[in-house]
Amino acid sequence: MTKTRTMLAAFAVGLLTSTAALAGDVRIMWYSDGVEGEVLKDLMDRFMKDNPDIKVVIDNVSFSVVREQLPVQLEAGDGPDIARLANLKALSKHWLDLRPLVAEPAYWDKNFGDQADWMRPDGSNQISGFMTQVTLTGGFANKTLFDQAGVALPGKDATWDDWAKASKQVAESQQIPFPMALDRSGHRLTAPDLSFGANYIGADGKPAPLDDGAKGFISKFIGWIEDGTMSKDIWVSAAGSTYRAGADDFINGQVAFYYSGSWQVPNFSTKIGSNFDWVATGSPCGPANCTGMPGGAGLVAIKYTKNPKDVAKVMDYLASEPIVKEFSERTLFLPAHKGVIEKGLNFKTDDAQAKAALGIFVTASTGLSDIARKLPGWAWSDTVYGALVTRVSQAAAGEMTLDEAYSRIDADIAAKVKDSAL
Amino acid sequence: MAEISRQTSQRRIGQSLGETAMVPVSLAMGLIDAPLRWVQKTFGLGGMAAFFLLPNMLIFGIFVLLPFFINFAYSMTGGTALFLSDRTFVGVDQYARLFDCANYLNPNTCAEDTFWTAVSNTGWFVILQVTLMIGFSLVTALILNRELMARSFWRAVFFFPVLLSPVVVGLIWKWILQRQGLLNFGLFGFGFEPHVWLNDRNWAFAATVGVSIWAHMGFYTLIILAGLQAIPKDLYEAAEMDGTRAMRVFTRITLPLLMPNLLVVIVLVLIRAVQIFDEVYVLTGGGPGTSTLFVTQYIYETGFAAQLRNPGLAAAASILMGLVLVVLTLVQLGLSRSRDKKGARK
Structure with a gap:
């Protein structure tokens, strides 16, 4: 009897722990044209070191998965917490408004405002995300x-x-x-x-x-x-x-x-x-x-997330000036961030x-x-x-x-x- | 004497092992005996059959019937929303759109021209693939049923492609047939002019038929082979003693006795041919143009891959395809029943 109780207790603890872990999970659906997946992983490892309560999981998928399967997931009210994709406007009704969640909305407007309309419903002032690269x-x-x-x-x-x-x-x-x-x-x-x-x-x-x-x-x-x-x-x-x-x-x-x-x-x-x-x-x-x-690819937060605050933290981190600069210099992508463009980039390539x-x-x-x-x-x-x-x-x-x-x-x-x- | 004693002892050990193994079975039977008796008493003997069929019917209902009815409901709606509750009822508009055609034999005169192109392609694919698949499987099974050197090896060789995932099959053949693929490399090596097989509508179509036969033939060969091995050998011995010609033996003994297996194979091949999608999608993507676009890919593209999806139109097309499959299955049932009746009369 004692053995059974111990096993049940262990099972319950296990279940609670796993649920707790899920509560802090942020899943990113990501596709890569080049080395950006590796760069993102590196950046996220550093983020998780500084924010041990948030676990970021990167799902690396092909471009066609994002293009063909993500819309279906979104229509079903499902999907990742953050996604990188190209057809940002057509799916804009599924994006989370980060304006009340990010640390400084004015920073986002100033630096990413030129492309904000590309990823928000017509007529809104929503902050849905930012362009990881302008192409x-x-x-x-x-x-x-x-x-x-x-x-x-x-x-x-x-x-x-x-x-x-x-x-x-x-x-x-x-x-x-x-x-x-x-x-x-x-x-x-x-x-x-x-x-x-x-x-x-x-x-x-x-x-x-x-x-x-x-x-x-x-x-x-x-x-x-x-x-x-x-x-x-x-x-x-x-x-x-x-x-x-x-x-x-x-x-x-x-x-x-x-x-x-x-x-x-x-x-x-x-x-x-x-x-x-x-x-x-x-x-x-x-x-x-x-x-x-x-055109380009943008990173957007999805409104069906169960962890909007954690998602906003991740987005704030990835949209911050030093991170955008590092990401662009290492991936050789043109950034959308006005401040980064004004200050100039030193692309990390000998080519x-x-x-x-x-x-x-x-x-x-x-x-x-x-x-x-x-x-x-x-x-x-x-x-x-x-x-x-x-x-x-x-x-x-x-x-x-x-x-x-x-x-x-x-x-x-x-x-x-x-x-x-x- | 010692040998008899050893065998008796082994038999006893075997019996005792069997009895031991039966203990849990007997226990379980004892446990369910009472409820089963109660079921039989309450619902009668007919109710018992329903009771045993219930789990299977539940699975069938949830995973086959329910999706069918949901799909039918979708086919009566329009718009791009995914949830049925968010969609607008349009009656038979989606079916009307699919059938809006000036001349059904010329897809270009239809509102949904790609649907009719896909129907036409699927029709030709079914005719060619089913005929060739049955022919090749039968011939292969007949050969593999003979006394061959390394017969098991050859059986494995023909069966191996069945184990491959359709995506792998598609990719392997794409690497062989593409512009700089293995086939052109070989042709060039022998001094022939390379050809872009997958860009040529006829060759691309032939490739889809050929690849599909290569990938699935082993399975059907196995079914036919099982049928061949079930034919009593003494019939062949009697025919041999009578000096019957080989072709007559085949048409009068092999083919009639193989017919039940062949019917199963025909129906399975037909249904699979109508549903063809995965390996072709990887191999040709439906191209060149729409020359290898089949109905399942049309449904997939319309419902899931298009920039503005149309689940209603995709559902209507899949209901029509489902009806074709139902008709094919009914034909098979009718054929096998009439065969059974003929057999009973004889």
Whole structure:
């Protein structure tokens, strides 16, 4: 009898201890493009040493898990306490308002205010989180291939056509499969669309039908896929709006020009190393402008957390100036923090190519078009991106004509707008 | 004499061990005997059957019937909210949207063109995969049923892919078939022109059929092999003594006696083919374009992966797919019952 009582007591103590441990747990859902997962772990270890009552658990997952599974968890009122993700606006109703919880809301407004609208419901002054990195789409050229082919790299204001022509010459000379590649992503496709004068936002704030600017670049893009100038592999490699990057092809020296974004810099620095020389080129110009598309990943607190105070403590720590500075310098990410940007950064890399590339992106960020600045905070961006990818890739695979693709894109977006109104 | 005594002693030990092992069983039986008698007395003999079926029916109800009804309820709602209580009732609108087509044979004329493309792809996949799977499994089972050198090894070789996770299967074949994959490496080595297999709609479709057969054939081969081994040997001996030709032996003895197993295999292969998703999703992602997009992937994309999810439309599509599976199962039941009746008449 005594033995049974002892066992029951031990079980009860065990149960209480485990519940107590859960009460102080803060789970972060995190995906990595490069080394940022390791940096975060290091930062969190230091945080837990100073705050032994808070246990931070990092769930490292792939980008597709965040993109496809997190929304479902959130709709079910579940999920982690903090998450790092890119589609911040569309899910903004699930974010916790940190304003009453953080130590100094004014510090957050001052340093992260420019991107606050990207991650909060329209019309609110909520502090949902902060951008762990601000990104900008842009091109990369394999300089070694250009040099070997004896083709000069197109200059600063070179157009998409200039890059296509030069890359084609390089590919022919160097016998590589494709001259150019562009990620299978609506966000990436949008940058050249805007440079051709596209505007997705209608007068009522809802999506407008595809205009001549968007059609102008998309028709060029499909033409390039058909004549082999642009990599077909990436765009036809899946159905629906599935994301596919062309980074591996660039890293393996299979394309001369690759259009992606600033988040690839640490990836290229690590994986390309001294295999070949590469340069960031900024965004090629279209008839309207030479804009790239801003974006990035943000860290947001989720309102279903059971430990909002602990979550706010973790967020305050990660958003503090020295931590943002250290995180950016070690990951080679461009920070969103105004104070850090003003004081300057000393990126922790010996790679001169990476340093130069980051400089190019910083310069390019000053030349964004108005519509490019608006899109990250527009609630329908992801809807438009999804429809673009789905139908443009069908046109690329030869399943429909361009006109059919355009009308399908408009119809898909209209159906989504109608669904969301129900 | 000593041998008989040893065997008797061993038998006694065996008996006593068996009796010892039965003690807990007898005890347990004694314990449940009284409640079971009470159940039988209260509910009658028919009630006893229901009593024993109840746990299984509960599991079936919770994990199959309930989700089916919830899914049906979702298919009658619209909007992007996840919880049923937050969703708007739209009646049969989702079904109407799926069936909004000028010409069902041309998906491009349909409002939900990708759904009809997926239906068409799934139809072709089922026809090809089921036919080839049954054919290859049958031939493999017939070969493995013969006296072969290292027969167990060969049986294992055919069964091993079944043990692999579908994701692993998809990745292995992706590495083989992609632009810089093993197949192109081999072709290039032998002086042939490499081909981007997964970018070519016909080859990509053929790859999904082939990979699916490679991955699952071992399981069906095993079922057919079990059926082959259950056929009495004396029938073959009698046929041999009568000088019957091999093909006649196959059509008159093997195939009819194998039919119950083949029916099971056909139904299992059919259902699995209609539900195809995982390995294809990893291998081709539904591409190039939508040429390997199947119904299950359409449902997944619509309900979970799209930027603005539409659980109602996904639910309506899955109800339609469920109906197709019910029809297929009823056909199988009908076939096996008519076979049983024929057998009874003979």
